[in-house]
Amino acid sequence: MLKTRGFGEQDESKAGAGDLYDHLDKARAGEMIGSPHLGASPASFEGDSSQAGDPLPRLRPGYGDGSGWTSDRSFEGAAASDWVLPVGNLRSGDAIREGGQALHSGQPVERSADAIAESENAPAPEMGIHHLLVVDDDEPVRNACCEIARQMGFAVHSAESVPAAREVLKFQPADLLLLDLKLPGGGGLLLLEEIRAIHPETVVMVMTAFATVSSAVEAMRIGAADYLTKPFALTELRNTLLRAAKRRQYDVASRHLREKLRSQKGDGHIIGNSPEMEKLYRILAKVAFSTHPVLILGESGTGKEMVARTIHFNGHNARKPFVPVDCGSLVPTLIESELFGHVKGAFTGANRSKEGLLASAEGGTVFLDEIGELPLDLQAKLLRALQEKEVRPVGSTQAVPISARVLAATNRDLLAMVEQGQFRKDLYFRLNVVNLKIPPLRQRKEDIPVLAEHFLERKRKETGRSLILSDEALRWMIEFPWPGNVRELEHAIERACALSSGPVLHMGDLPTQLQDFQMNARQSLIDQRERQIQAQTAVASLPDQSQGAYQGPAANDTSLTLMENGERIISIAELEKQAILNTIRQLHGDKLMAAKLLQIGKTTLYRKLKEYGIAEGAEGVQ
Numbered sequence: 001m002l003k004t005r006g007f008g009e010q011d012e013s014k015a016g017a018g019d020l021y022d023h024l025d026k027a028r029a030g031e032m033i034g035s036p037h038l039g040a041s042p043a044s045f046e047g048d049s050s051q052a053g054d055p056l057p058r059l060r061p062g063y064g065d066g067s068g069w070t071s072d073r074s075f076e077g078a079a080a081s082d083w084v085l086p087v088g089n090l091r092s093g094d095a096i097r098e099g100g101q102a103l104h105s106g107q108p109v110e111r112s113a114d115a116i117a118e119s120e121n122a123p124a125p126e127m128g129i130h131h132l133l134v135v136d137d138d139e140p141v142r143n144a145c146c147e148i149a150r151q152m153g154f155a156v157h158s159a160e161s162v163p164a165a166r167e168v169l170k171f172q173p174a175d176l177l178l179l180d181l182k183l184p185g186g187g188g189l190l191l192l193e194e195i196r197a198i199h200p201e202t203v204v205m206v207m208t209a210f211a212t213v214s215s216a217v218e219a220m221r222i223g224a225a226d227y228l229t230k231p232f233a234l235t236e237l238r239n240t241l242l243r244a245a246k247r248r249q250y251d252v253a254s255r256h257l258r259e260k261l262r263s264q265k266g267d268g269h270i271i272g273n274s275p276e277m278e279k280l281y282r283i284l285a286k287v288a289f290s291t292h293p294v295l296i297l298g299e300s301g302t303g304k305e306m307v308a309r310t311i312h313f314n315g316h317n318a319r320k321p322f323v324p325v326d327c328g329s330l331v332p333t334l335i336e337s338e339l340f341g342h343v344k345g346a347f348t349g350a351n352r353s354k355e356g357l358l359a360s361a362e363g364g365t366v367f368l369d370e371i372g373e374l375p376l377d378l379q380a381k382l383l384r385a386l387q388e389k390e391v392r393p394v395g396s397t398q399a400v401p402i403s404a405r406v407l408a409a410t411n412r413d414l415l416a417m418v419e420q421g422q423f424r425k426d427l428y429f430r431l432n433v434v435n436l437k438i439p440p441l442r443q444r445k446e447d448i449p450v451l452a453e454h455f456l457e458r459k460r461k462e463t464g465r466s467l468i469l470s471d472e473a474l475r476w477m478i479e480f481p482w483p484g485n486v487r488e489l490e491h492a493i494e495r496a497c498a499l500s501s502g503p504v505l506h507m508g509d510l511p512t513q514l515q516d517f518q519m520n521a522r523q524s525l526i527d528q529r530e531r532q533i534q535a536q537t538a539v540a541s542l543p544d545q546s547q548g549a550y551q552g553p554a555a556n557d558t559s560l561t562l563m564e565n566g567e568r569i570i571s572i573a574e575l576e577k578q579a580i581l582n583t584i585r586q587l588h589g590d591k592l593m594a595a596k597l598l599q600i601g602k603t604t605l606y607r608k609l610k611e612y613g614i615a616e617g618a619e620g621v622q
């Protein structure tokens, strides 16, 4: 049976919905959901104006036909569960069917997207449909929470116990879970742990009684995002649900962005799949959706500006301007007027007023590159501008509001500059709300082949030539430390493409620093090999070891360990002693040559001999 009712109508259906109406009506009258004594006055919450002054929820005037809601719902397999199909995520004028497959009984009813968007409590339409599961054995509380959530635009499901909740979750994973911690058939904490393991992305809010606040703390430790203490006001419930929905939306959006960053190819996109870059994508995907300042750190050419652009063009203000400011290349006398603007006549040559770069970003992003180069006096002015969100153009008495997000970058050690008094500490903390470190290319060598291929592909497209790197060239590119990072690699490929006459790019086509690096590396290998051969030849040309050679420690020597199987374990110190004494003997006492062949200093050799108690002039070692 389908029962409908519009808010404010007197209730021929009230008997069917039972306590829900009592609960909602009383809650609307300023009482608390979950109160054990519903007649209690909200005065007990004095001091919390948000609760005491809780505005009544504005229920939409019915669904489509102006009526109320469906009741009498159940879902096959989920006893006492309450299902309502999606709302939200609609464009103006859209209509949706409520009920659909999941409703066991009753006709689907429609309501317009406009009606939903109208509701001040509904999550923003772009937030999408959120499936909320309410789990509480207290039916009036459960129903009241479901109703409020439904009005806010959630797709609501409910269960009165842990087993019933598990049944619901089999069919519909929850985006959000509102969970009473005190439940029959196993506590809410158990379900919370299960959810964290199976659906870690579900945002969980727990409900507790005053007496069990410690379990809420435990729940937060396990991973609940928020908690409500019973009894709670409508406003609290709505705010908690909204926060959770936003959090969920944020999590989903950052996960998508991370995937996008990982898989994107082509010009203008960050390339690289090393673990270091994966870490960078993870943080980048989070900061893109916030408005906090971000400090981007990394050596020259690591891609700091590219990262700043990626943050801006994937964030909420992507359509607003992105204004890069190179603090290092601005003429010192002009920096102030560039950043903050000036009025006509402010200084010689100021023939007209000019808007500053900070104001021109208008809700977009200002990227302060090489922030470490900003003179100290301007650091103070920038700090003031960021704190007060306004700038005063040079020569003006009027402040101009600024609304841009600030991203800053540097290849310098700002903290060391702070310690040396070259950079303001307060500005450093202002800019460094979040910091993103881009590792140098030599610390993520896995990215070199993919980056090289990326730049080659660009050249192939530009020139129509088929171009590939020889194995040798690629091998040395991977070895090379790239002090100029990705920019240097990009230029190396460009140069090689320009110089090579055929499709294969060889070592000879790469820049001289790479060729020099290859030559030096080869030379040091040759030198090392030669030293080894010399040493071997010297030893081989000496008399047989048995002739007066040091024979090692005596059996009773403490440097010896005799194993059970009779094998002797010789200590490192003893091995060293053997090597030194044998070499000197083989060289007929030539200690200088011995030190050279053993690759130790002469003084070390004499010190060792002294330690061994071998006096100058002893046979064979003088």
Ligand SMILES: Nc1ncnc2c1ncn2[C@@H]1O[C@H](COP(=O)(O)OP(=O)(O)OP(=O)(O)O)[C@@H](O)[C@H]1O
Pocket: 269, 270, 271, 272, 298, 299, 300, 301, 302, 303, 304, 305, 306, 307, 369, 411, 451, 486, 487, 490
């Ligand atoms: N991960 C990357 N994927 C593709 N191209 C990259 C990457 N990192 C850097 N680049 C390219 O390298 C060049 C230098 O990048 P960018 O200007 O962002 O570096 P930077 O760290 O800001 O340098 P500087 O400190 O010198 O200003 C650009 O052409 C950019 O496109």
